[in-house]
Amino acid sequence: MRSHAANAELALLLEVAGTPKPGNVDRHRDFPDLRFEHFLAGAVGARPGLDDAESGAPVGEAFERAVAGMSEQSGGNTQFGCLLLLVPLVRAAAERGLTPESVTHVVEDTTVADAAGFYRAFDHVAVAVPDLPDDADALDVRRGSDAVPELEARGLTLYDVMAESAPADGNAVEWVGGFERTFAAADRIEAGAGSILDRAADAFLYLLADEPDSLVAGQHGREVAREVSSRASELLDAPDADVAAFADDLVARDINPGTTADVTSAALFVALERGVAV
C-alpha cells in the first residue's frame, strides 16, 4: 500500500504526465524554461513535506518544507498551488479519512503559525505574480516572510488568509468551500474510462470548462480567462486533434491555466486514495 504522501507525490507526477492539458507542461509539451523534468524533480523534492503532513506536522510547516524541496530544480515554480491543496488533503487522509468534512476540519483548524509558514514558502520560489507595487498591502504574499509580523499582529490564521483570497484565487476557493471542485473532478476520474493519464487530461479539461482559471485571469485578465474556459467547454467531447490544437495555441500565447492544473492534481490524489488503479 502506498502511503498518503506517496499518493500525493504520484498525483503530482500523473498530473504533469496527463496530455493534452492545454496551456500546461505535459507529457508532450514544454515551455522554453519550464520543462517536464522540472516537474519530476519538483514532485520528488516535495515528498519530505508531504511525509510531514502525513505524520501530523502543522499544515504551514509541512507546506513550507514541501515548497522548499519542490524548488530544488532550475525551472522555478512548478507545483506551489498543487501543494497548497495536497498538504491539507494528505493531513485529512491520515487523520480521519478523506472527505470534504475532514479536510474542512483540517483547514479550519489552521493557526497564525500556519499562515506564517505559508508566507515563508514564498521566499523559496518565484510564484507567478507581478512585481510588488509601492502601495502593496502589508499582507501582499509577494512580501514573503517580511509579512509575518503584520500577520501575527492581526492574528490571522491560514484559513483567514485563504478566506481573504477567495473568490479571486481558485485554490483559496477550494480551501474555504470544502474542496468542492476537487471532489467533483475526483468523481469524474473514478467513473471515467481509459488510462489514468487519459482521465487526468479529461479532468483538466472538465475543470477548465467548469470555471475560468484564476491564474489566467490574474495574468491575462478575466475576459481571456472566460474565452479559454468557453473554448474548453466546446472541446469536451471533441476529437483529440482539436484539443491538441487548442493546447498548442495556448502555449503559443503563453496562457497557462495553472490553477486548473492544481485542482487536477488534488483530484488525482483523491482518486488514488479511493483506490483508482494505475
Add this chain to the structure above:
Amino acid sequence: MRSHAANAELALLLEVAGTPKPGNVDRHRDFPDLRFEHFLAGAVGARPGLDDAESGAPVGEAFERAVAGMSEQSGGNTQFGCLLLLVPLVRAAAERGLTPESVTHVVEDTTVADAAGFYRAFDHVAVAVPDLPDDADALDVRRGSDAVPELEARGLTLYDVMAESAPADGNAVEWVGGFERTFAAADRIEAGAGSILDRAADAFLYLLADEPDSLVAGQHGREVAREVSSRASELLDAPDADVAAFADDLVARDINPGTTADVTSAALFVALERGVAV
C-alpha cells in the same frame, strides 16, 4: 538537498522520461500493456526500499522492499533491474561517498540473507524470463523464494549469485565489475550538453552502442542483440529523426533493451549525486 534515496527515485523518473530511448517506454512511447504511468507509480512505490538502503538496511532486504513497492501498479515489472543497481549505489553513497570502490565494498559485503532477499523479490513481480523448464536449476531465479533453502544450503551470498550470473546478465556484470559502465555513462552525462532528459537519452544510446543488451540477447538471441547494438553505434551522431525511426522499429519488433535502461538509470543516479542539475 535531495536525499540519496530521492536522487535514486528521480533517476528512475528521468530514465523513463528520456526520449527517444529505442525499444523502451519513454516520454513519447508506450507498449500496449506497459505504459509510462506504470513507471511513474513504480518509481514512487520503490521509494521506501530506497529509503531503507540509505538508512543502512541490508541490501537484500531493501531491494525486496523496493521491488514489492514498485510492483504496486498494473503494468508488471517496470524497474526490477534498475533497483538491483540502485540499491547498492544508494547504500554506498550514504555510507562512505559514491565511488567504484565504495559500491564494490557494499556488494562484496553481501550475505546469504541478502541473496534470499533477492530471490524473494522475484515473488513480487513477473520478471521477463521464459517459463521454468522441468530441468531448471535449483537456483533458477524463477523459483523465487522456493530457492532459498538451496541457497542457504550452499551458503551463497548475493555477490556469489551475481558472479554466477555474469557475464550473461549485464546488471550482474556491473555488480562484480565495479559498476564500470554505470560510472562511464555518468561521466558522459556530467560532461554532456542539453537538458538532463536529452543527456539521459544520449547515455542510453551510448550504452546500447557500447555493448549488446543482455535482456535482448536473452529474449531474441545474441545475433539480434548484436544487430541492435551495431545499429545504435551508427546512430550516435545521427539526426533525431533517424533515432526516432529506430525507436519505432524496435517497439514494433517487441525488442526491449531493458538492461541498457537499467544501467542508464544507475548512471543518472551517479550524475545527480555528483551535482548535475535538473
